[in-house]
Amino acid sequence: MKNNVLTFSDHSRHFKDCIYVYPVVSRRSQGVSLGINLNINNACNWRCVYCQVEGLVRGKPERIDLPRLKFELDMMLDWIVNGKFIQEYAPVSLRRFNDICLSGNGESTLSEDFVTVCEIIAELRQKYSIGTDVKTVLISNGSEILKENVQQGLKIIAENNGELWFKIDRANPSAINLVNQVSIDINGVIKRLELASSLCKTYVQSCWFQVDEIEPTAELVTEFVALMLQLKPYIAGVLLYSTARNPALAEGNNISQVSPEFLTNLAGQIAAHGIMVKNYV
Numbered sequence: 001m002k003n004n005v006l007t008f009s010d011h012s013r014h015f016k017d018c019i020y021v022y023p024v025v026s027r028r029s030q031g032v033s034l035g036i037n038l039n040i041n042n043a044c045n046w047r048c049v050y051c052q053v054e055g056l057v058r059g060k061p062e063r064i065d066l067p068r069l070k071f072e073l074d075m076m077l078d079w080i081v082n083g084k085f086i087q088e089y090a091p092v093s094l095r096r097f098n099d100i101c102l103s104g105n106g107e108s109t110l111s112e113d114f115v116t117v118c119e120i121i122a123e124l125r126q127k128y129s130i131g132t133d134v135k136t137v138l139i140s141n142g143s144e145i146l147k148e149n150v151q152q153g154l155k156i157i158a159e160n161n162g163e164l165w166f167k168i169d170r171a172n173p174s175a176i177n178l179v180n181q182v183s184i185d186i187n188g189v190i191k192r193l194e195l196a197s198s199l200c201k202t203y204v205q206s207c208w209f210q211v212d213e214i215e216p217t218a219e220l221v222t223e224f225v226a227l228m229l230q231l232k233p234y235i236a237g238v239l240l241y242s243t244a245r246n247p248a249l250a251e252g253n254n255i256s257q258v259s260p261e262f263l264t265n266l267a268g269q270i271a272a273h274g275i276m277v278k279n280y281v
């Protein structure tokens, strides 16, 4: 008999012929997360060396087939809320619906249909009477927050038990350039995060990894902890993780997971400032 139980490594974006909607059992959620991928062309404006998107290209998503996305989300929510999806596909210990998560093969907020997708999520949450035990999560690199439509979408997410997970991997421009392969000004990052946090509950999400089997330097850690302290008034917490699988990009060939001790130490330094921290290795 075919074993249909999802595992942590099972992150297929094509569950049951869906194009946009994909269920995963996630380490971070400790349950079922229903993902929405707006970047089916694998296009992103960043190129993080740890990115797990096969065939990643620079760019933005194409227009979304909104009726199809709505159909897929409606079908999956019906299956999860009214059907036996969770019993059939989730391991016994993880049989709970945790979140609807905008997390694609690229930056979701680049989509011209971002607001409409947020409206569809809100409408279907209402249709299935989804309560506060299920979050709406936007995982984002935060680059587009100054755009009015993205702010509008963020407000809708906030009204739907929402959280923004705002990617900040390092605290200085040269380190960001090495990790995310993008040139950005740290004051711009701070400004966008402050604005985002005024619209929606915001966590910093940060990925740490070894390069050539060497842990990140103490200097990188110190700078990052200082930035988190500066952002403390605006954030609900910091979510730390390391590369879970082999990166898809050639640039990531020499990176690997940090040790649990490294993440624990980094988490401890941030928590010492009274900031909530979760770490996932």
Ligand code: SF4
Binding pocket: 044, 045, 046, 047, 048, 050, 051, 052, 053, 056, 104, 105, 106, 107, 141
């Ligand atoms: S922002 Fe996300 S999708 Fe884009 S390159 Fe980085 S990890 Fe990949």
